[in-house]
Amino acid sequence: MSVHFEQVSFAYDDRSLWRHGALADVSLSITPGSFVGIAGITGSGKSTLLQHLNGILKPTAGRVKVLDFTIGAGDKGPLRELRRRVGLVFQFPEQQLFEDTVEKDLCFGPLNFGVPLEEAKDRASRALEMLGLDDSFLPRNPFHLSGGQMRKVAIASILTMEPDIIALDEPTATLDPQSRAELLQLLSRLQREEGKTVIVVTHRIEEMLPYAESWIVMKDGTPIFQGTPAELVREERHLSEAGLALPECIRLWNQLAIKLGLEQEEPCLSAEAIAERVAALYEHEVHPPTWGGGAGDAG
Amino acid sequence: MRDKLLFGRCIDTGSPIHRLDPRAKITGMILYLIAIIAVGSWPMLLVTVVFSIVYMLATRIPLKYFVKAAKPLWVLMVFIFVVQSLTVESGEVVLQIGGWALYAGGLKSGFIAAARMALLVSFTAILTFTTTPGLLNQGLDGVLKPLQKIGIKTQRLTLMMSIALRFIPTILDETHKILKAQAARGADIKELPWKEKGKLLLSLLVPVTVSAFRRAEELVLSMESRGYIVGAPRSEYHLLTWQTKDTWFVLSYVLLVAVVLTYRFI
Structure with a gap:
């Protein structure tokens, strides 16, 4: 199992008056090298779930096993190695970029993980190319890019770390239809050809149906469905139960x-x-x- | 990070203090400020402490939140204490090292000054803890209204106030998100040595400032596109009503000021 959640619960601002629970008793497994879709409406705990994968958030109860790391409530071990191997693309790319040039931003991860500068630069331009942007973007300021370009740079900045698990939070949200299809194809290729585990949070189930090998449907911080696409189609009631629109093709x-x-x-x-x-x-x-x-x- | 910074957050417990008129609370706080400045002796410090604790308990908010509210200023309090103790030369000599002496009067005034600071910060937190930003704003507008007669545009002031208050948590959240993004790429501020920590915080400055300005511009556009004109006469959605309990609330502060001033000058 590359990812394994054992009865994980998580609450924001735990032990304070603003405490609010986001995950409740989550148990799930993700096999290595698979393409997984996580669906659910806003506030169902998808993003919180994702941020447990590399220890950005730690469970308030239960245990998360990712690759050969185990994170339990209150654990404080160094997480660098885990974070090198699990790349996490956050929901809002403009909140993920912080350097003053695209190149610096792309190199930030690799340099932190001890990759030599020359190789980091090399990876940066390769990652940009994978996302369909050319080297002319390298010296530009990421805050002056369009929303879609920012998104691509944010995704590229994770790919430069060459992680084993790539987790993306609604990566297609600000992209145009063509870029969306290209991104999903790229992720699918990384999964098939390089054996990476790809985990994508989405509420557009339809566009991911051709790629995802398994699905997790979240509702109120708990997975109410885990299974293959065929099972999801057969048990379509789970989608409406979670408050999601039923994709036309499934209907x-x-x-x-x-x-x-x-x-x-x-x-x-x-x-x-x-x-x-x-x-x-x-x-x-x-x-x-x-x-x-x-x-x-x-x- | 968010649970450490309590400034400007409303904690709704539905206590009687929450339901008071915001104008009464603001007036009360101003009177409290006068009283706290006038406190200069042990008995009056005690009176003020008891007065403060009674009101804090009345809000039904756990006392530790008031302590937390004053916490960020502890360095300043220690500084005030040290400076006062070292410079005031009255009373008996408590400690003498060479040509330098520590006086009982210095210790006393140092302690009282630091206590006043702590009381002021934690007590005025009652105002923001028990009043939603909207009401606070409306109350401030009401209290400042007399200034309109001398040509000060009070609505501008209160609008600035409310936007500033509204943006504190937003900017903190944004900072937090960038810290998360940096941690996800191998630079966890919690795990770095001090020098690197400083560098990382510095690198936050640009994106956070940029996004604050962008947000401010977006806010201006969205307000203008909904027809907001600065200085235009506006009506209120909720009208504030002054009740007897508000008068009693203010009177209790008048009493505090009276007691403290009488003790001090008579």
């Missing part, structure tokens, strides 16, 4: 599955895949579809 597939008797199949979740599946049914007539007729109540 479409489930209605088709009921009408055409495909409940046991691996769900097709894009318009193209669904069209092909339906076309295949007609061609082979393995399960002759029964439109209208007695199945009308499912619409």
Whole structure:
């Protein structure tokens, strides 16, 4: 297990009048090298959960095991090595950048972890390139970039650390549709080709459905669902229970599955895949579809 | 960090003090300030301490929060104590080292001065602990109103006050977020040696200032786009009503001032 939560609870401002709980009795596991989506509405504890991965927040009760590190309530060990291996991209990139040039910001992590300056600079320009920005950005001031560019620089600043686990908090929020797709493809490539564990917090389930291998749905600080995409589609009620909008493709597939008797199949979740599946049914007539007729109540 | 800085935060316990008119509370605080300046002897210090503790208890806020509120100023209090003890030369000599002597009067005035400082800071915290920023602002506006007659734009002052109060927690939060981001990339301020700590804090200055200015500009735009005009006559959403209990509250402070002044000058 690369990440393992054992009955973790967390409260902000614990032991004060402003105490408010954010996580309650969270137990979950994430396998190494997987692509995991964490979904939930605002305030469901997603970001808090994420910040436990590298010890930025420490549980007020329970234990978090990440790679070969264990963090319990009140633990105070040095966390440098853990933080080198777990890269965390925060929700608001403009609050994550602090140096006066993009290059310095990108090198900040590697230099802290003892990477020589030349190599850090090399990593910086490679990370920028991965995110589709060229070297002309290096001398620029990160605070003068557009929202989307800032976001990309923030993500690049984590990639330069070459972590084993990459955790991102709503990374697509301020990106345009094309950049969003590119980012998810990049993360998926890092996961498949370099064996990194990728954990993405989102409330746009739809755009991550093609990539995520497993899902965690959070509600009121507790995971109410953990499982594969196929299970998520089959148990779609968890999404509405968590207050999330049901993605169109899941609704479409489930209605088709009921009408055409495909409940046991691996769900097709894009318009193209669904069209092909339906076309295949007609061609082979393995399960002759029964439109209208007695199945009308499912619409 | 947030639990250490208590200034400007309202703690709602629903006590009678919370429900008082903010104007009464502000007036009370001004009177308290006068009383505390006039305190110069042990009996009156005792009277003021008892008076303060009674009101602090009445807010139903644990006393430790008042102690916490005064904590950031402990260096200043120690400084006041030391300077007073060393410079005031009256009473008996308590300690003599070579040509230098420590007097009982010096110790006394040093202690009283430091105690006054502590009392003032922790007691005036009642005002911000028991009053929401909105009401505080409205109360301040009410108290300052007479100044309008001599041409001072009080609304401008209170607007500045309320924005300043509103921004303290925001700027702290922002600082905290950048510290987190730095920690996530291997520079945890808690784990660094002192010299590095200083460097890291210095590197915070630019982004925090930049974001404070950006926020201020955004706030101005958002207020103007909703039709806010500085100095235009404005009506209040909640009208403040002065009640008998507010009068009694202020009178108790008048009494305190009277007792302290009488003891001092008669």
